[in-house]
Amino acid sequence: MAHSAPKLDLTKSMKMYEESQVLSPGGMMGIRRPYNFIPGEYPIFLEKGYGGHIVDVDGNDYIDMLCAYGPIIMGYNEPEINEAVKAQMDKGFCFSLVQPIQNELEQKLIDIIPSAERVILVKTGSDATSVATRIARGYTERNTILRCGYHGWHDWAVEVHGGVPQCIQDLTVEFEYGDLHELEAKLKEHDGDVACIIVTPVGHPLAKPVMPPPEGYLQGVRDLADKYKVVLIFDEIRTGFRAALGGAQERYGVTPDLSTFGKAMANGYPISAVVGKAEFMNVCEKKVFISSTFFPNSLEMAAALKCIEILQRDKIIEQVWTKGEWFLKELNRVVATSKVPVTVNGIPPMPFLSFEKVDSFHKERREMFYTETIRRGLFIQPYHHWYISARHTQADLEKAIWAITQALELVNEKYPVK
Numbered sequence: 001m002a003h004s005a006p007k008l009d010l011t012k013s014m015k016m017y018e019e020s021q022v023l024s025p026g027g028m029m030g031i032r033r034p035y036n037f038i039p040g041e042y043p044i045f046l047e048k049g050y051g052g053h054i055v056d057v058d059g060n061d062y063i064d065m066l067c068a069y070g071p072i073i074m075g076y077n078e079p080e081i082n083e084a085v086k087a088q089m090d091k092g093f094c095f096s097l098v099q100p101i102q103n104e105l106e107q108k109l110i111d112i113i114p115s116a117e118r119v120i121l122v123k124t125g126s127d128a129t130s131v132a133t134r135i136a137r138g139y140t141e142r143n144t145i146l147r148c149g150y151h152g153w154h155d156w157a158v159e160v161h162g163g164v165p166q167c168i169q170d171l172t173v174e175f176e177y178g179d180l181h182e183l184e185a186k187l188k189e190h191d192g193d194v195a196c197i198i199v200t201p202v203g204h205p206l207a208k209p210v211m212p213p214p215e216g217y218l219q220g221v222r223d224l225a226d227k228y229k230v231v232l233i234f235d236e237i238r239t240g241f242r243a244a245l246g247g248a249q250e251r252y253g254v255t256p257d258l259s260t261f262g263k264a265m266a267n268g269y270p271i272s273a274v275v276g277k278a279e280f281m282n283v284c285e286k287k288v289f290i291s292s293t294f295f296p297n298s299l300e301m302a303a304a305l306k307c308i309e310i311l312q313r314d315k316i317i318e319q320v321w322t323k324g325e326w327f328l329k330e331l332n333r334v335v336a337t338s339k340v341p342v343t344v345n346g347i348p349p350m351p352f353l354s355f356e357k358v359d360s361f362h363k364e365r366r367e368m369f370y371t372e373t374i375r376r377g378l379f380i381q382p383y384h385h386w387y388i389s390a391r392h393t394q395a396d397l398e399k400a401i402w403a404i405t406q407a408l409e410l411v412n413e414k415y416p417v418k
């Protein structure tokens, strides 16, 4: 029989959190704030990472299945990537002109991503999606963006939030993942002013199931984009270098006009890319302006080139899928024998467990589950799907399944479904 595990010592994390709130509003920004986890149970400050693990400032060691929200595809602190970055550091990496490594990386992306004929290298996922939508608006000379999923923090991409003028929000219209009828209705409603459809090819709304593309869905979106003559953008920030080397477009065989890559591209170094057909991308030759002091900085280009080289050489994505398939199978087995109302979902590199609203206790069940898993050294997120990295060992994955099994047992004892 499972027993509740002792609470972790988080003394230093808590003290640093107090200090941070005087230094920065809320202590830290957005999704890293404690309310996105289980406040009082999860660490707040980390000291280091190695392989598939993280260590917090109090010395607690966790199997990390959030992978820095996606960038860590191999593992933390990869020596080969660090060495490539150091070698670039010795040459210099911040100049008034670009360096040859830019051509090398762009050629590499063109070689591996099906839709890539031209590349623009930027730094964050939000940079990339904003560049892509600006290209679409510039190309079509229309304003409305149809979007589905999280695409970043910039003005065009956020839902109702302070600091964003209503007139900007009005130009971005959300549609439901998986529903082609609704998408067509929105295309008709805004016909004549839609610049683009931007969609995450694998659906992943917050705290909801991760949805592999339903049969024919991505092709259906492609067909609608063609029918209404709008630019189709795949936001591959999460799926790039994870669903397949060339992203979900490679795995599911549907080619968008433009797509955005980031996160796992450099195993944690900040770089992202917009790639696409020359016809669209070339509006940046004259008509559309994109520029930043740091876009050409090359440390992260060196990291990306080395990361992609290792992903290809060591067949890392195949490894991650094999591990993820094992993990999903085990998760399904555990859930099938448990009476807790949860559903397993996701694709092998991006698994998740949804707590079903069968009565009024689903929040309590979720809170207890994540409390018991973090206390057992498994770092996962209640409102965001999890990730598998190549350095998760079989022992890590088995321990994760053990923690999940114990946590579900305890949840079932405390909150049985009547």
Ligand SMILES: Cc1ncc(COP(=O)(O)O)c(C=O)c1O
Binding pocket: 069, 124, 125, 126, 127, 129, 149, 150, 151, 152, 153, 200, 235, 236, 237, 238, 262, 263
């Ligand atoms: C699908 C997707 N697009 C865009 C972004 C924004 O990327 P960034 O946080 O690097 O700006 C994210 C970040 O989570 C994302 O998941």
